[in-house]
Amino acid sequence: GQSLEQPSEVTAVEGAIVQINCTYQTSGFYGLSWYQQHDGGAPTFLSYNALDGLEETGRFSSFLSRSDSYGYLLLQELQMKDSASYFCALHGSGNTGKLIFGQGTTLQVKP
Amino acid sequence: DTAVSQTPKYLVTQMGNDKSIKCEQNLGHDTMYWYKQDSKKFLKIMFSYNNKELIINETVPNRFSPKSPDKAHLNLHINSLELGDSAVYFCASTGTSGTGDEQFFGPGTRLTVL
Numbered sequence: 720g721q722s723l724e725q726p727s728e729v730t731a732v733e734g735a736i737v738q739i740n741c742t743y744q745t746s747g748f749y750g751l752s753w754y755q756q757h758d759g760g761a762p763t764f765l766s767y768n769a770l771d772g773l774e775e776t777g778r779f780s781s782f783l784s785r786s787d788s789y790g791y792l793l794l795q796e797l798q799m800k801d802s803a804s805y806f807c808a809l810h811g812s813g814n815t816g817k818l819i820f821g822q823g824t825t826l827q828v829k830p
Numbered sequence: 831d832t833a834v835s836q837t838p839k840y841l842v843t844q845m846g847n848d849k850s851i852k853c854e855q856n857l858g859h860d861t862m863y864w865y866k867q868d869s870k871k872f873l874k875i876m877f878s879y880n881n882k883e884l885i886i887n888e889t890v891p892n893r894f895s896p897k898s899p900d901k902a903h904l905n906l907h908i909n910s911l912e913l914g915d916s917a918v919y920f921c922a923s924t925g926t927s928g929t930g931d932e933q934f935f936g937p938g939t940r941l942t943v944l
Contacts, residue, residue: 761937767932
């Protein structure tokens with residue numbers, strides 16, 4: 720089967736940089752995505768890594784290493800509005816677009 | 831002009847009842863999904879349809895039955911509701927299945943079974 724592990728909680732201060740790690744087990748996948756979810760809201764897409772390396776989108780970057788079965792989301796210049804849950808998700812093999820989500824990391828940004 | 835919409839937003843009902851949740855997307859996407867998010871925020875795929883054809887059917891009780899009348903709509907009917915069905919149900923859609931295209935999620939339907 721497929722499984723992902725993330726830290727359950729991370730706390731950081733405004734303006735800081737935080738890294739949320741994601742390790743996974745799978746026999747095959749297309750790539751790794753990251754989603755953000757505020758309390759009471761819907762998951763929203765942040766980034767996708769199909770290949771090893773770093774993808775940068777504004778203050779957010781995501782990294783994938785297939786050889787290490789590991790990825791991370793890097794958030795820079797943290798703002799209070801970044802307080803949310805962050806999910807990594809594997810895109811399963813097979814042409815279905817199936818996403819397998821990690822259990823999520825709750826990020827609390829403090830002033 | 832909401833991209834993915836769901837109705838109702840909240841649903842409170844008694845055990846044993848039958849209820850439906852509706853989902854519509856106006857993005858022109860071919861693929862739609864139903865996810866269940868439990869009280870611990872664990873998000874799990876339930877079903878997926880591509881152009882009205884069922885392509886993902888996870889291990890879900892057969893009390894749950896999806897229906898896709900057209901590629902813009904995916905409804906979820908639940909029979910004989912149980913306490914454990916209480917969760918937030920999200921509909922999502924994507925333009926191209928099997929790739930990294932982002933999935934667009936609806937606002938969710940919070941189902942409470944009493």
